[in-house]
Amino acid sequence: MKKLTKETEIVHGIHTTHSTSRDLVPPIHMTSTFKFKDSDHGAEIFQGTSQGYVYTRISNPTVDLLQEKMAVLEEGESAIATSSGMSAIASVSMALAKPGHNFVACSTVYGGTFAFFNKHLRDLNIEPRFIHPSSHGSKAQVERLVDNQTKFLYMETPANPTLDVIDIEMWASVAKTHGVPLIVDNTFASSYLQRPLKLGAEIVVHSATKYLSGHGDIVGGIIVGTEKMTDYIKEEYIMHYGPAISPFNAWLILRGIKTLALRMEKHSDNALKVAQWLEAHPKVTEVHYPGLNTHPDHHIAKKQMKKFGGMVAFEVKGGLEAGKKVMDNVELCILAVSLGDCETLIQHPASMTHSTYTKEERAKAGITDGLIRLSLGIEDADDIIRDLENALSL
Numbered sequence: 001m002k003k004l005t006k007e008t009e010i011v012h013g014i015h016t017t018h019s020t021s022r023d024l025v026p027p028i029h030m031t032s033t034f035k036f037k038d039s040d041h042g043a044e045i046f047q048g049t050s051q052g053y054v055y056t057r058i059s060n061p062t063v064d065l066l067q068e069k070m071a072v073l074e075e076g077e078s079a080i081a082t083s084s085g086m087s088a089i090a091s092v093s094m095a096l097a098k099p100g101h102n103f104v105a106c107s108t109v110y111g112g113t114f115a116f117f118n119k120h121l122r123d124l125n126i127e128p129r130f131i132h133p134s135s136h137g138s139k140a141q142v143e144r145l146v147d148n149q150t151k152f153l154y155m156e157t158p159a160n161p162t163l164d165v166i167d168i169e170m171w172a173s174v175a176k177t178h179g180v181p182l183i184v185d186n187t188f189a190s191s192y193l194q195r196p197l198k199l200g201a202e203i204v205v206h207s208a209t210k211y212l213s214g215h216g217d218i219v220g221g222i223i224v225g226t227e228k229m230t231d232y233i234k235e236e237y238i239m240h241y242g243p244a245i246s247p248f249n250a251w252l253i254l255r256g257i258k259t260l261a262l263r264m265e266k267h268s269d270n271a272l273k274v275a276q277w278l279e280a281h282p283k284v285t286e287v288h289y290p291g292l293n294t295h296p297d298h299h300i301a302k303k304q305m306k307k308f309g310g311m312v313a314f315e316v317k318g319g320l321e322a323g324k325k326v327m328d329n330v331e332l333c334i335l336a337v338s339l340g341d342c343e344t345l346i347q348h349p350a351s352m353t354h355s356t357y358t359k360e361e362r363a364k365a366g367i368t369d370g371l372i373r374l375s376l377g378i379e380d381a382d383d384i385i386r387d388l389e390n391a392l393s394l
């Protein structure tokens with residue numbers, strides 16, 4: 001058959017089923033261990049002369065289906081599903097960098113990622129070299145931080161929570177020149193709107209908790225790359241640190257992925273409409289949305305994304321105090337962290353998701369105290385606008 005479109009691949013996309021009972025939806029293999037036929041069979045599997053499942057920390061048929069699906073969606077060779085987005089990020093970075101090494105990362109990233117890089121990797125004598133928003137668009141500035149102990153480059157685009165967009169192709173060219181992998185956290189865009197591996201990145205990571213699962217009911221993570229790379233990460237980290245995902249969670253992510261295209265279209269349309277409305281509101285001083293013509297990185301977003309995603313950040317006149325009033329007075333929007341759910345969520349990065357940064361670090365990363373982050377759901381955009389209008393009028 002002719003190559004499938006992305007929309008069709010999201011629904012079908014993999015041909016394997018591990019079931020013999022012709023289910024439309026594959027069963028959940030909730031088992032920790034797998035029976036051997038006899039002692040020789042067990043020994044052969046351990047030696048690698050026979051293929052087969054042994055133990056769910058190492059591999060599981062339901063988890064395999066999710067991994068195959070994610071490799072197809074990201075156009076990579078192979079994927080690893082993990083217990084959370086953070087465990088995916090920790091696994092990749094600790095597999096690639098060892099004490100004495102360094103890496104170059106954008107300073108505007110998920111708060112947990114920042115804390116992991118800045119505290120835990122530093123404690124292991126692995127040095128993060130952060131690049132601030134004013135310089136991440138400059139090839140020379142990125143290049144300046146790379147030396148022969150640099151083991152990877154790392155970015156999030158669009159970035160959490162400022163919605164900065166970073167040029168994947170440009171960073172990938174720096175990575176190639178220096179023979180190191182570029183890792184892209186693709187959580188905000190999802191595999192439907194952006195495919196970093198096609199743009200030269202070597203590894204994609206996701207918090208599957210967000211758009212991939214899409215229903216706010218699980219925590220999970222994904223790593224995608226070449227087979228050589230994922231085999232290396234498994235051997236070097238996954239097998240013995242053990243960040244395995246539950247087969248039940250893997251199954252829920254697979255179920256969520258079926259509607260990814262529909263959801264991302266609606267999230268993106270809602271976000272654009274709400275961002276345009278916010279931009280025109282007299283009490284709103286700033287709106288950050290890559291789909292707006294006024295966004296400084298709009299041209300990069302247009303080049304590397306299919307649509308602009310469901311995340312919007314904004315500031316209101318009166319800064320933090322005024323922003324708190326909005327968050328405390330919305331009725332439809334839900335005051336909660338996380339993102340990518342069907343419900344619209346609203347939160348305050350400086351005191352919540354990005355409180356892992358000091359005030360100075362936040363300032364350098366462009367995360368102002370007044371910034372409010374919205375994750376647009378799939379409700380009717382006019383209802384969301386009415387809710388925000390009411391909260392802003394109080």
Ligand SMILES: *Cc1c(COP(=O)(O)O)cnc(C)c1O
Nearest residue numbers: 084085086110160187207209220
């Ligand atoms: C939530 C998030 C993470 C962390 O993922 P968890 O599943 O919560 O561990 C990493 N990166 C981004 C961009 C996120 O939004």
